[in-house]
Amino acid sequence: DEAAEQATFDALIAAEQRIEPRDWMPEAYRKTLIRQISQHAHSEIIGMQPEGNWITRAPSLKRKAILMAKVQDEAGHGLYLYSAAQTLGITRDEMTEQLIAGKAKYSSIFNYPTPTWADMGAIGWLVDGAAICNQVPLCRASYGPYGRAMVRICKEESFHQRQGFEILLALMQGTPAQRQMAQDAVNRWYWPSLMMFGPPDDESPNSAQSMEWKIKRFSNDELRQRFVGMLVPQAAVLGVTLPDPELRWDEDAQRWHMSEIDWTEFHEVLRGRGPMNAERLRNRRNAHEDGAWVREAAAEYARRQAARAEG
Numbered sequence: 001d002e003a004a005e006q007a008t009f010d011a012l013i014a015a016e017q018r019i020e021p022r023d024w025m026p027e028a029y030r031k032t033l034i035r036q037i038s039q040h041a042h043s044e045i046i047g048m049q050p051e052g053n054w055i056t057r058a059p060s061l062k063r064k065a066i067l068m069a070k071v072q073d074e075a076g077h078g079l080y081l082y083s084a085a086q087t088l089g090i091t092r093d094e095m096t097e098q099l100i101a102g103k104a105k106y107s108s109i110f111n112y113p114t115p116t117w118a119d120m121g122a123i124g125w126l127v128d129g130a131a132i133c134n135q136v137p138l139c140r141a142s143y144g145p146y147g148r149a150m151v152r153i154c155k156e157e158s159f160h161q162r163q164g165f166e167i168l169l170a171l172m173q174g175t176p177a178q179r180q181m182a183q184d185a186v187n188r189w190y191w192p193s194l195m196m197f198g199p200p201d202d203e204s205p206n207s208a209q210s211m212e213w214k215i216k217r218f219s220n221d222e223l224r225q226r227f228v229g230m231l232v233p234q235a236a237v238l239g240v241t242l243p244d245p246e247l248r249w250d251e252d253a254q255r256w257h258m259s260e261i262d263w264t265e266f267h268e269v270l271r272g273r274g275p276m277n278a279e280r281l282r283n284r285r286n287a288h289e290d291g292a293w294v295r296e297a298a299a300e301y302a303r304r305q306a307a308r309a310e311g
């Protein structure tokens, strides 16, 4: 009965065990996982666009090859995560329809433009850096398929972060114009990358329950602090300035003191009014429509194979 099932579920969570697709789970647990994993998958797929913008414009064959590999990785991350979400009872078509209809959230960070090559460095260093801080704890998420997908994704993210750092380092060792381009990109991506961790803890409706279910292991603000702590020494090595004049280590409070994040901008982007929201969705919709013939051909081929197998 329901009470016994709930008790078994609670014991698994308490014992740091994984919940697997066939296990009983509270409907609310299933619902929040579909919510988070589908949004995570959408983020990976939409995240291909800002970087894709520079594949044909990369400054060398080496940079082009690295960027293509990274964008392909993001596509793969999206597919692992859509597959993990499908184990919870939602279909790929439903998730795609939600995204294309503008009904689904995806990470705010991908609604910003990439006007220069230095943005490829800032995205790798800051966006993938933030993603690593957020995703490493998710490897221990209580839902099996999600945690296991994260292990594979985190391995590839570290390459993404390193190549971004290296792009910025090369620019910072270049001409004054290249140094300025790198600093401009850091200025444009720093604050939006802090918003990737979500709203402040006292304005995070999902955190308490997600932490109780051991989906979320650390709070939004905790991971944001960890991320900034990682950036400060790396910014010093790069010779770039983090665009927060207030930023300093508060020894008494044992935390990074920083300026207030612009949460109005955050909510505007979440409501679809960021600089690139409309374009990102239009491109995703067009890609889906342009790919319809491939899906139809594959489905027809599978039907004929099945018919032939039946003899």
Ligand code: 3HC
Residues within 6 Å of the ligand: 035, 036, 039, 040, 043, 044, 047, 074, 077, 105, 106, 107, 108, 109, 127, 128, 131, 134, 157, 195, 196, 197, 198, 199, 203, 204, 205, 206, 207, 210, 216, 220, 270
């Ligand atoms: N962009 C868009 N929506 C955001 C957001 C952001 N940066 N931060 C928070 N939100 C949304 C939440 O989804 C939630 O809305 P919902 O209830 O409709 O889903 C609302 O704002 C309140 O936030 P909460 O803190 O209550 O929500 P969560 O507990 O879900 O925490 C989160 C938000 C930390 C982003 C969490 O969902 C999470 O860890 N998600 C998985 C990881 C992820 O999506 N990372 C960003 C993708 S970047 C990436 O992976 C690509 C990389 O490879 C480059």
